[in-house]
Amino acid sequence: MVAIDYDLEFLEDGRTIDLISIGMVADDGREYYAVSSDAPWDEIKKSDWLVRNVLPSLPLVSRSALDGYLKIPQNSHPKPSLQYVAVNTRDTQVKPQWVIANEVRDFIQATDDAELWANYGAYDHVCLAQLWGPMVALPSGVPMFTNDIQQEARRQGLSWDDLPKQESGEHNALADALHNQTVRRWLAERAQK
Numbered sequence: 001m002v003a004i005d006y007d008l009e010f011l012e013d014g015r016t017i018d019l020i021s022i023g024m025v026a027d028d029g030r031e032y033y034a035v036s037s038d039a040p041w042d043e044i045k046k047s048d049w050l051v052r053n054v055l056p057s058l059p060l061v062s063r064s065a066l067d068g069y070l071k072i073p074q075n076s077h078p079k080p081s082l083q084y085v086a087v088n089t090r091d092t093q094v095k096p097q098w099v100i101a102n103e104v105r106d107f108i109q110a111t112d113d114a115e116l117w118a119n120y121g122a123y124d125h126v127c128l129a130q131l132w133g134p135m136v137a138l139p140s141g142v143p144m145f146t147n148d149i150q151q152e153a154r155r156q157g158l159s160w161d162d163l164p165k166q167e168s169g170e171h172n173a174l175a176d177a178l179h180n181q182t183v184r185r186w187l188a189e190r191a192q193k
C-alpha cells in the first residue's frame, strides 16, 4: 500500500461540487498541485469565504485587486469589485480540468496499490472521482473510496483538538494535503504503540 494524502478546494452549492485546486502527496515522496482554469470563477468570486480563504494562495494575474478586497471587513456592502481578480493561465500550475484528470490518474496509477486519504473527505472523494465523469468511468487503479483521517481519529478515541495542528498554508490544497499526511502518519504511529 502506498498512501496518497490529498485535499481539494472546491465550490459547492448543495447540488454540485466544482474543483478549484488539488494537492496530493504520496508516501513515496511525489507531490502534485494544480489549479483548474475551468473552475466557475464568477461564481467562486461571489463566495466571500472562498475569496478570503482560498483565492489568496492561488496564482493570480494581479494580487492588488484581491488585496483591496481583503482589507475591507467581511460582509461589507457594497462589496469591493473583484472584476480584475483572475487566475493566471501563464502559470504552469493552472491547467484545464481534462489535463488535471489525466495527470491525477497517472499520479495515482504510478503506484500499484494506492490508498487514498483525506480529512472530512466525502466531498473531496466525489469531486476527485468526477474528474473522470460518472462513477463507472473511474480509471483502473484509482480506489473507489477515500479513507478519512476523522474516522481513524474517532477509532482511536481522539477529537480534532487532540491531533497535530497545521502551522501554515491552511486552505492551500497542497499545504492541506501535506498536513493531512502529517496527521495520518501521527495516527498510524500512535495506533502501533
Ligand SMILES: [Mg+2]
Residues within 6 Å of the ligand: 007, 008, 009, 170, 171, 172, 173, 176
Ligand atoms: Mg483544503
